[in-house]
Amino acid sequence: MVSARSWKNAVFKAIKSIWNALPVILGVVLLVSLTKAIVPSKTVAGVLSNSMIIGPLIGGALGSILAGNPVTSYVIGGELIKQGVGLVTVTSFLLAWVTVGIVQLPAESILLGKRFALTRNAVAFLLSIVGALMTFVLVNIL
Amino acid sequence: MTSEKSYTGWYFLLAVLVAYGVTFIIAPDKVSPALSFAANILGQLVPVFVLIIGVSAVMNYYIKPNSLARYMGKESGARGWIITTVSGILSTGPIYMWYPLLSELKKHGVRDALLANFLYNRAVKIPLMPLLIFYFGVKYAAVLTFVTVFLSFIAGWLTEKILEVTK
DSSP states (O other): OOOOOOHHHHHHHHHHHHHHHHHHHHHHHHHHHHHHHHSOHHHHHHHOOOOTTHHHHHHHHHHHHOOSOHHHHHHHHHHHHHTTOOHHHHHHHHHHHHHOOTTTHHHHHHHHOHHHHHHHHHHHHHHHHHHHHHHHHHHHHO | OOHHHHHHHHHHHHHHHHHHHHHHHHOHHHHHHHHHHHHHHHHHHHHHHHHHHHHHHHHHHHOOHHHHHHHHSTTOTHHHHHHHHHHHHHOOSOGGGGHHHHHHHHHTTOOHHHHHHHHHHTTOOGGGHHHHHHHHOHHHHHHHHHHHHHHHHHHHHHHHHHHHHTO
């Protein structure tokens, strides 16, 4: 069933929704930018490990904390591989970068609910490690 | 969104601005590149804002909670999962840009499982595939994409189960 609401009301409602989220979005953009300026990429490479247990945990944790465009994570991940960091570590880093968002957590909590945001991010962190191990195994089998 | 929640957002922004102030005192050279990067991101976000407003307006006009629930709600079945999976893969822009839209969907009764599924599938970036292949190879890119989509279903299911159990 199609609603009888006018286009004007629909657009106004959409703009209002964005307007309500504007301070959170601005805050996230500023926080992401500040984090990027303070934490250099070399620090990430130095901290990461090649261990099949510790590596994905550290990779997933760093991917969760750092934020930004996924293109950045691909470049960092690719450079880390070149520097000898393990595939499992880098894969968990790549997955967590996009699926887990500690920096965005306040925004997600406000707009989607605190319980949902915390649970979803915890599950995504766990699955970044599982996914890294699955990817490593499949890449080596195929 | 209530006015109280709106204030929370403004408090968050204020806290971030305070962090910038502290950084300016401790490491003033970091503030300028951070602001430059933020301006660059915001510039890229403008067209995404327009897209989001457009999509939201179309949804507000056409979609009623009942029709949305038919596809993505409790009784949605496989179709809802497929819709959110494809939507997540095809969605563009930063993840936080989609929170207002997802918030509206949630208010319209969309399941937490499908919202989590959507958010997880955003890890699949089709436009960035050439870069992924450049660094990691075709086999890795294909496997990672398959694994990500597979795990998106588990992410959705598990998130909803945990929320139900801990209710």
